[in-house]
Amino acid sequence: MSVPQKRKHIRTADFRHGAKLHKGANGSHYHPHKKPRYVDLSDDDLPQSRKKPEMNGTTSHHKMVNGHTLKNAKSKHERNGQASPSVNGISAGEGSTTKKPNSSANTQLQEQRRQLPIAKGMCREALVEEIKKNDVTVLLGETGSGKTTQVPQYLLESDIAGTGTIAVTQPRRVAATSLAARVSKEQATPLGTRVGYAVRFDEKYTLQTRIKYMTDGMIVRELMSDPLLLKYSVIVVDEAHERTLRTDLLLANLKTIQRKRNAAEDAKGKGKADKLNPLKIVVMSATLDAEKFSRFFHNAKIIYVKGRQHPVTIYHSAESQIDYVDAAMRTFFQIHIDQPPGDVLIFLPGQEDIESLQKSLSFFTTHLPTTNPSVLILPMYASQSPTSNAKVFDPTPPNTRKCILATNIAETSITIPGVKYVIDTGKCKEKQYLARDSGGGFDTLLTRDITKSSAMQRAGRAGREVRLSSPLIPFSLLIKHDTQRAKAENINLISHLPVYSALKTLWLLGAIDKDQKLTPLGRQMALFPVEPHLSRSILASSPTTSSSSSSSSVPPTSSQGCTKELLTITSVISSSSKLFLDISTSTSTSSSSSTASARIKFKHPSGDHLTILNTVRAYDDISSQGSKHERKEWCKKHCVNERALTEAKKIREQLVDVCRKLGLDPELSCGENEGPVLASLGYGLVGNSAFLQPDGSYKQTMGHSIIKIHPGSTMMNEKVPAIIYDELVYTNQIYARGVSAIGKNFFVKHPALSQRQA
Ligand SMILES: Nc1ncnc2c1ncn2[C@@H]1O[C@H](COP(=O)(O)OP(=O)(O)OP(=O)(O)O)[C@@H](O)[C@H]1O
Secondary structure: OOOOOOOOOOOOOOOOOOOOOOEEOOOOOOEOOOEOOEEEOOHHHOOHHHHOOOOOOOOOOEEEEOOOOOOOOOOHHHHOOOOOOEEOOEEOOOOOOOOOOOOHHHHHHHHHHHHOHHHOOOHHHHHHHHHHHOOEEEEEEOOOOOHHHHHHHHHHHOOOOOOOEEEEEEOOHHHHHHHHHHHHHHOOOOOOOOEEEEEOOEEEOOOOOOEEEEEHHHHHHHHHHOOOOOOEEEEEEOOHHHOOHHHHHHHHHHHHHHHHHHHHHHOOOOHHHHHOOOOEEEEEEOOOOHHHHHHHOOOOEEEEEOOOOOOOEEEEEOOOOOOHHHHHHHHHHHHHHHOOOOEEEEEOOOHHHHHHHHHHHHHHHOOOOOOOOEEEEEEEOOOOOHHHHHHHHOOOOOOEEEEEEEOHHHOOOOOOOOEEEEEEOOEEEEEEEEOOOOOOOEEEEEEEEOOHHHHHHHHOOOOOOOOOOOOOOOEEEEOOOOOOOOOOOOOOOOOHHHHHHHHHHHHHHOOEOOOOOEOHHHHHHHHOOOOHHHHHHHHHOOOOOOOOOOOOOOOOOOOOOOHHHHHHHHHHHHOOOOOEOOHHHOOOOOOHHHHHHHHHOOOOOOEHHHHHHHHHHHHHHHHHHOOHHHHHHHHHHOOEOHHHHHHHHHHHHHHHHHHHHOOOOOOOOOOOOHHHHHHHHHHHOOOOEEEEOOOOOEEEOOOOOEEEEOOOOOOOOOOOOEEEEEEEEEOOOEEEEEEEEOOOOHHHHOHHHHHHHO
């Protein structure tokens, strides 16, 4: 059989036909058939603290449900041998809806719900009771216990939410959309009616929607139009332990909002205030971070839901694996050949590793004997289009094993049907904003070891499916590294530096004044669902834009309108996929060099932004004249990602709507005159600018960093006096990406910068 050959540096996760997976003693070395290769870290071996939260030294109240404190708290009905009482016509633990499920699929779905740990015993009732009693509840539970899908339904069905909406926030869009789909299925209502979602550039809900899954970024945006979030009666902050800047901002705001709304309720009869509806907050976390959240909310009650859905056996490689991609591949084949059916989810740090593993797997799977099931490889990462990412949720075709190659976007909250095996490289690539006191921070994109809680979350992606007939033996394998350490979790709520840096940027853009209040310009900017620097650029492209702001940093807007061009450029930049495919990974039939030269046609001497504009204009020409096939061929020939263009088109339509609402003309064009386009971009990117230094490098105008132009930029070999850029990324040095040349005298006009240069 033709299989991957053993590489000399791989000794543990060796793949060899017929080799078996073993559980074994810690530190044991692998020898096929003789010595075990993996060490069992299954639940039984977990430190006690993971099994049961020890909350020593805290004044928080704890209540254990499902088998702990409430173990004996049987309801009167149960004690009398009666069925649990129904809430709104739904019996407890069942959670069915006003629409009576009649199909066998729905019956099975309801049975699956009943099997979840959170639905067992008196858990549901105890939970609802606690949430009813308390303004803030911190809910802790093992992955797969049913927190994210069931708690919002319990709240709805128990009437805690009244007539308001229940918001459930998620750090990632794929989780928000897939959870909404699942829960609307469980509610037996079409997606977007009773249960809906809202993520950037995509939403499905109506005013009647009662449970809304949304990204934390979306709810933070809503704060601008509805500062007290009055349409929500319960806000569930899920995966709070992930601690994104947006989650932290949300939690801080929720504390203030709740004080205002709930105080108003206490002071009934005092004018307008008594009309405010009270807010309940539920913070859900899978880790022992619960105490921090409890303290933050004045020692809020912590409730622990015990039990995971199916036990997951965890193995880890006995030896360090330097080449984790190779190790993951070997482990995959070992599972594929030796283990029973079940899909495999492999966690890798980033897109590059995913593409590399995809290539190797595609090659080797074609060499397997035809008696083996086929392998369907599905990549999943943030910069891939939502439609491509959604493919992982499709049912696995017959006689096929799905192999999903994912970054940490698949780590929390999602359930991929069919996944029985998880292979974890133990690495992630994190984009982290490094703020600087002086302003002008930058993103770092570094490969890091994952935290212990991430490893548990990843392992939790197996063992989630309820099979009512056959028991599962899901397992997760963690590939160990030399550097593998359980990273300390960040424990301080709200780190001030990024917030300070963000405020400084907003002030520089004229979005807030010196008292940190939104200016009229800032209000207009907030209506665009794009990053602030992009909305500022769009507004600068229209001579009619109001720039009446108290901030002295706001320069006049461009005198020649170019909104049409700015909408095109900003929608491409906001798209989740890259416009240009890497020539090396393209499937184009032409050689790399001819493809590169084909793309050079679009290159604009001013840089990447106008190169984007040229490319979209060329694509539009082809689209208006040619067939769908010709369009595709054109994209292939020029290594242009049509998916990015399709997504950008949708984004552009939304931006056009906002322009119309603001009375701006989205068709205002400067034709071939590039000056206004660069000037408008400059207003948005003023904080992202740098001047050429005598040694050929660039130095930030609003910071002290020396930066280089990213090799992927059309400006890479150019030396111009001043540049603006979309972002800085740090790999081995600081690179500017999305770069354009700009006249140095542009900065003379900008009050904030001219003061600095003076
Ligand atoms: N899209 C889906 N397809 C099939 N089953 C699903 C889906 N979403 C959820 N489930 C089922 O519901 C169970 C509970 O999922 P839920 O997301 O509520 O758990 P959780 O406790 O929030 O876990 P986590 O913290 O890992 O997200 C899953 O284990 C799975 O059995």
